[in-house]
Structure formats: C-alpha cells, structure tokens
Amino acid sequence: MNAPGMPNHDPSRFSYYVTDAFYADLVAAYTDWQRDDRVVDDIAVRERVRLLLEREARLLDQYRYEEWLTLYLPNFVYWVPATPDGGDPRVQVAVTFDDRRRTEDRIFRFRTGYAWSQAPPSRTVRLIGNVEVFRTASPTELMVRSNFITSEFWDNETRMLTGWAGHRLMQQDGHWLIQCKQVNLINCDQSLRNPSIIL
Amino acid sequence: MLQRSGNGGGYDWDELVQPDRVHRLIYADPEIFQRELTHVFGAVWVYLAHESQIPNNNDFITGKLGLRPIIICRDNDGKVRALYNRCTHRGTTLCRWEKGNSRSFQCPYHGWSYLNNGRIRGVPWPDGYAVDFRDPKFNLAQVPRVESYRGFIFGTLNMDAPSLANYLGPIRKPMDEWIDRNPGGKIVVCEANRLKFKGNWKLAYDNSADGYHVIYSHRSLIETEARFNDGEKGMSYYKNSPDKLAMYVAYTGNGHHYKDKRPNLQKRDGGLWAIESFHPGMEHVAEKLRAQLGARAEAVLDYAGSEPMNINVFPNLSLLGNHIQVIEPVSVDETNAVWYGTKIEDVDGTIGDDVLREINTLRMRTQEGFPNLGEVDDITNFEQIQRGLACLEDEWIYMNRGMDMPERFRTDDEGVIYGPATDEVFMREYIMKWKRLMQSEPQLTVQREP
Numbered sequence: 001m002n003a004p005g006m007p008n009h010d011p012s013r014f015s016y017y018v019t020d021a022f023y024a025d026l027v028a029a030y031t032d033w034q035r036d037d038r039v040v041d042d043i044a045v046r047e048r049v050r051l052l053l054e055r056e057a058r059l060l061d062q063y064r065y066e067e068w069l070t071l072y073l074p075n076f077v078y079w080v081p082a083t084p085d086g087g088d089p090r091v092q093v094a095v096t097f098d099d100r101r102r103t104e105d106r107i108f109r110f111r112t113g114y115a116w117s118q119a120p121p122s123r124t125v126r127l128i129g130n131v132e133v134f135r136t137a138s139p140t141e142l143m144v145r146s147n148f149i150t151s152e153f154w155d156n157e158t159r160m161l162t163g164w165a166g167h168r169l170m171q172q173d174g175h176w177l178i179q180c181k182q183v184n185l186i187n188c189d190q191s192l193r194n195p196s197i198i199l
Numbered sequence: 200m201l202q203r204s205g206n207g208g209g210y211d212w213d214e215l216v217q218p219d220r221v222h223r224l225i226y227a228d229p230e231i232f233q234r235e236l237t238h239v240f241g242a243v244w245v246y247l248a249h250e251s252q253i254p255n256n257n258d259f260i261t262g263k264l265g266l267r268p269i270i271i272c273r274d275n276d277g278k279v280r281a282l283y284n285r286c287t288h289r290g291t292t293l294c295r296w297e298k299g300n301s302r303s304f305q306c307p308y309h310g311w312s313y314l315n316n317g318r319i320r321g322v323p324w325p326d327g328y329a330v331d332f333r334d335p336k337f338n339l340a341q342v343p344r345v346e347s348y349r350g351f352i353f354g355t356l357n358m359d360a361p362s363l364a365n366y367l368g369p370i371r372k373p374m375d376e377w378i379d380r381n382p383g384g385k386i387v388v389c390e391a392n393r394l395k396f397k398g399n400w401k402l403a404y405d406n407s408a409d410g411y412h413v414i415y416s417h418r419s420l421i422e423t424e425a426r427f428n429d430g431e432k433g434m435s436y437y438k439n440s441p442d443k444l445a446m447y448v449a450y451t452g453n454g455h456h457y458k459d460k461r462p463n464l465q466k467r468d469g470g471l472w473a474i475e476s477f478h479p480g481m482e483h484v485a486e487k488l489r490a491q492l493g494a495r496a497e498a499v500l501d502y503a504g505s506e507p508m509n510i511n512v513f514p515n516l517s518l519l520g521n522h523i524q525v526i527e528p529v530s531v532d533e534t535n536a537v538w539y540g541t542k543i544e545d546v547d548g549t550i551g552d553d554v555l556r557e558i559n560t561l562r563m564r565t566q567e568g569f570p571n572l573g574e575v576d577d578i579t580n581f582e583q584i585q586r587g588l589a590c591l592e593d594e595w596i597y598m599n600r601g602m603d604m605p606e607r608f609r610t611d612d613e614g615v616i617y618g619p620a621t622d623e624v625f626m627r628e629y630i631m632k633w634k635r636l637m638q639s640e641p642q643l644t645v646q647r648e649p
C-alpha cells in the first residue's frame with residue numbers, strides 16, 4: 001500500500017483518481033454514445049459482453065462482492081444518476097457516485113452486521129436483456145447498453161427495480177473490464193425506498 | 200386503551216401527549232393525520248422551496264403544502280407566489296411538470312388558462328357561459344401568506360399566524376450561521392437524494408436532532424468510517440461519552456430545535472475538513488488545492504465539508520450538513536424525505552472559477568455519503584417503528600431521556616433550552632407544541648387575486 005504523496009496510490013485506500021480529467025473523460029464517454037452507426041454486430045463480441053453482464057448479475061445476486069470487483073478496473077465508478085438524462089456529476093448530486101473505496105465501504109458496511117437497511121439482506125434476481133454494444137473512438141473501449149429488471153425481496157415483499165445500464169468497458173491484457181457502470185433507474189428522480197443494494 | 204371523547208377532534212390530546220411519553224395513535228391514526236394537514240400543514244409556516252430554485256421571473260417548481268398540490272413560482276413581476284395547482288373549473292391539476300418557466304398555465308382538461316399571478320386568462324368558447332370571468336372566484340386559489348427568510352420560502356394559510364420572522368424566532372441564529380458559512384451567505388439548491396419510507400412523517404422529525412440513536416442506528420457507518428484506523432471521522436463523536444463533549448442540543452421554541460456539533464471541532468481553518476470521512480476524489484482535490492492555495496486551501500476545503508449541525512424548523516425543514524432536507528407527508532404511514540444538495544457561489548470573487556468548480560464537485564460527493572451509507576439505516580428503523588405500532592395494546596412511546604434531571608439543562612434569556620447531545624428534551628418540547636396546534640381551531644383561508 002502506498003502512502004499519500006507516492007505516485008501509485010492504492011485506490012481501495014486513497015481516492016486520487018477522481019480528478020477533473022477523469023470526470024471530463026467520463027462525461028464525454030457517456031455523451032451521445034448510443035448511435036446506430038456504432039452498433040457492434042460481431043456476434044462473438046456481443047456474446048462475450050453478454051456473458052460478462054450475466055456473470056456480474058449472478059455475482060451480485062449471490063453477494064460475491066470480491067469476485068464482482070474483479071470485473072472492474074482498479075479505478076472505476078459505480079454511478080446511479082439522480083436525473084433521467086444522466087446529468088453531470090460535477091454539478092449535481094447523484095443517487096450514488098462511488099469510486100472503488102466507497103464501493104468497498106458499502107460492502108464493508110453490509111458485513112458489519114449493523115447495516116439495518118440490509119439486515120436481513122435483500123434477495124435479488126436480476127434479469128438482463130436488450131444488450132447492445134457500441135464502438136467508441138478507441139479500439140480498446142466499448143460502451144454497452146442493457147435493460148434490467150431486478151426483483152428485490154426485502155422486508156416481506158418483492159419489488160421491481162428497473163431501468164437500463166450503461167457499461168463502459170476497457171480492454172486490459174485481452175480482457176474486457178468495467179471502467180464505469182452507470183445505472184439509470186426509470187424512477188431515479190423520484191423518492192426511492194431503501195436504495196441500499198448495489199444495482 | 201384510549202377512548203375518544205367529544206372535543207378537539209374527538210381526542211383527549213393531554214392523554215395522547217404526556218410529559219414523558221406519547222401514544223401510538225399520534226403516528227398511526229389516519230384521522231389524526233388528516234387533522235395535521237390543516238392544524239399543522241396549514242396553520243403554521245411551512246417550508247415550500249428555496250429561492251435559488253426559481254431565480255428568474257416566471258420560473259416555477261411544483262410541490263405540496265401538506266397534500267395540497269401547489270405551484271411555487273416567481274410571477275411575471277418577480278413576486279413569489281404559491282398557487283394551488285388546481286383548476287378552478289373542475290379541479291384538475293394544471294401543471295404536472297416538476298419545474299420550468301412559464302408565464303401562464305393552461306389546464307389540460309378543458310383548456311382554461313391562468314397567468315402565473317393566479318388570474319384567469321381565458322376559457323374556450325366563453326360565449327357558452329352566462330358568468331363574468333372577471334369574478335375573482337375563477338382566479339386560482341393561492342396561499343395567502345408567502346414570505347422568505349434569507350432565501351427560504353415559507354407559506355401559511357393562517358392569517359392569525361405571527362410573522363415568519365417571529366415564528367422562526369431564535370432558530371434564526373443557527374440558520375444564519377449555517378447560511379453565512381458559505382461565501383456571501385449564498386447557497387444554490389441542486390439535485391436531491393430522494394428517499395421515502397413507510398412510516399409517519401414525525402418519525403423523521405423526531406430523529407434529526409436525536410443524538411441518542413447515532414451510536415447504534417449508524418453503527419455500520421461508524422465502523423466503516425473507522426476501518427482504516429486513521430483518526431476521528433464523521434460520526435466518531437458519539438463513540439464514548441457524547442454527553443460529556445461540548446456539542447449540545449437546543450430547543451428554540453415553536454417546535455424548532457437544533458443539534459450543534461461545531462464546538463467539538465478544532466478551532467481552525469480545515470477543522471471541519473479534518474473530520475470528513477471518505478469521499479470520491481477527496482485526497483486528490485485536497486492535495487491539489489493545498490499546492491495551489493497554500494494555507495488558504497483549508498478554509499476552502501471546509502466549504503466541501505458537511506457543516507456539523509442539524510437544524511430543524513417545524514414542521515418540515517431540516518438543514519443537515521450541507522443538505523436542505525424536506526419532509527413530505529404522503530399518508531399516515533408514508534413519507535418522503537428529500538435531501539436537496541446545495542452548492543456555493545463565488546460571490547465576492549475570492550475563490551476563482553477553477554477552485555469553485557473543484558470544491559463544488561467535491562461537495563456533491565460529500566453530500567452523497569450520508570444518504571447512501573447512513574440515512575438508509577434510519578429510515579429502515581422508522582419503518583420498523585411503524586410496524587411496532589401495530590402492537591395495539593402496547594401503547595406508549597417514550598421521550599423521557601434527561602427528564603427530571605434539571606442539572607442537564609440550561610435555559611437562556613430567550614427561553615432557549617440547552618441540553619446534552621443525546622437528550623430527548625427537544626422531542627418532548629416540540630411534541631407539546633404539536634399538541635397545542637392539534638388542540639387549537641385555526642382559521643385557514645386561501646386568497647384569490649381580485
């Protein structure tokens with residue numbers, strides 16, 4: 001682990017990567033990306049991406065957070081905008097805008113045994129569909145849109161959380177890893193009851 | 200068990216609200232909730248909006264006064280109004296958007312239209328009517344008294360209510376301090392973390408100055424904040440003997456109260472930033488600003504820190520950290536708790552655009568922390584109180600911490616009561632105020648433009 005002031009800070013411990021440039025790059029990547037002329041129709045690529053999303057859904061449903069985190073780059077963002085257009089996280093609060101450390105905080109919190117909003121924990125089943133993959137200007141970067149229906153059983157009832165996710169994937173050592181997961185709940189700008197699971 | 204009698208809406212309010220405890224019905228009875236919509240959310244000054252949400256003429260947002268749908272707008276002459284969002288023809292809501300800019304509103308049902316000062320502008324085929332549409336009864340109803348205190352807009356339907364300034368009374372002092380810590384005493388409301396829970400609205404109001412729940416309801420967050428063992432962060436003040444620390448709770452009258460943790464801070468620039476727990480980008484921004492601004496960086500970083508005050512303005516406004524929390528009753532056992540984020544402006548040009556942008560971005564991230572990792576546990580507990588209230592024979596809820604222990608309190612010349620941070624004195628006092636409101640018979644009116 002690196003002390004502050006050293007060049008390579010452990011992103012689990014220190015938050016140095018969420019910089020101006022990081023935000024600017026992120027906002028640009030999530031602007032005007034779902035374009036028909038960029039759809040990837042290569043079945044093999046689409047299939048790999050679909051498998052990645054399905055694996056992510058399964059790992060989250062099974063609370064296997066360490067394995068889930070291996071699907072992500074070290075410097076990632078888990079982002080749930082509070083406005084249906086996604087908004088700009090530099091000037092708006094989001095429902096959630098977590099870097100790696102805060103994501104690990106969230107997981108740590110679940111496991112303290114005192115996270116009342118998740119004691120007992122929600123049971124979830126995630127259904128993913130309409131997976132579309134989009135090219136970007138970089139050959140080592142893809143954008144993915146998928147729709148989701150997450151059934152969440154909590155506090156004696158089952159509810160449905162639904163929307164679409166925008167995954168930003170980057171290729172590293174031949175693997176596609178998630179650099180950002182933007183989760184767009186269709187009711188993101190409305191009052192949410194106990195929004196404490198990782199979507 | 201409690202019986203209903205003949206007056207004050209049929210309830211024996213002194214039986215329901217006792218010095219040390221309250222009856223379950225005040226949280227669970229739909230008829231009491233109905234009465235609150237007039238006797239509380241009607242009879243006292245209720246927070247409606249912040250002026251920064253409607254900065255320009257003809258800006259509007261929609262909201263609620265209790266359950267009454269309203270449009271809060273700045274009319275074409277710049278006057279702030281709270282119009283009933285209800286067509287005078289057959290009652291349809293006029294505006295279904297959350298915000299916008301419009302000089303007029305046209306009813307989607309038959310097309311009657313109104314100016315944003317509430318005057319009717321026209322109706323389709325008026326020749327089919329024998330009435331004179333200049334009769335004021337066709338103008339929109341509006342909240343007769345709308346006043347602002349330093350950007351915070353309140354309204355009441357009660358012509359007998361005191362002025363807003365008098366109603367707020369001594370709670371203005373902590374409000375002023377909360378406002379004035381920002382450059383030029385200015386904040387701008389931005390998006391919100393919006394939560395809801397299946398519980399009575401008072402469960403949220405009981406909670407926000409409650410220093411007693413922190414160590415346990417927020418235990419998961421306290422443990423999370425301490426997971427790297429690097430000093431006092433966030434809520435760590437509550438760990439050992441919170442009542443022995445300098446922080447305190449104060450009841451200022453009319454149901455208003457606040458908890459003030461500022462006396463625990465180190466008295467220096469950066470003292471607030473020093474206890475901030477972990478947020479995305481914080482080390483990067485802090486290092487960058489320190490390199491850029493030197494010693495001045497500490498005071499700037501404090502703008503992104505969460506002000507350690509919980510200021511509660513009865514019945515529906517709380518200033519918590521940098522948030523403006525608005526409590527919206529939905530039904531007797533359903534409530535929205537909307538945590539509006541705020542950002543600062545470089546009013547006197549001393550911060551500079553780049554630094555302002557960085558600090559506001561960081562402020563967005565610090566504001567997301569508590570609703571995500573803390574408030575969800577509280578609202579879960581509020582819901583579980585509501586569930587516990589189903590135990591019909593187990594009728595009482597206690598608010599007696601610190602009671603009959605006069606050595607724990609001090610009262611100043613203005614009648615403000617100060618006590619240790621975990622005390623329930625503010626709860627006992629505000630609920631007495633609530634009881635007096637519920638016992639009263641307020642005259643509520645709406646106004647229409649002449």
Ligand code: FES
Binds near residue numbers: 289
């Ligand atoms: S109800 Fe509005 S025009 Fe008829």
Ligand SMILES: [Fe+2]
Binds near residue numbers: 574
């Ligand atoms: Fe709390």
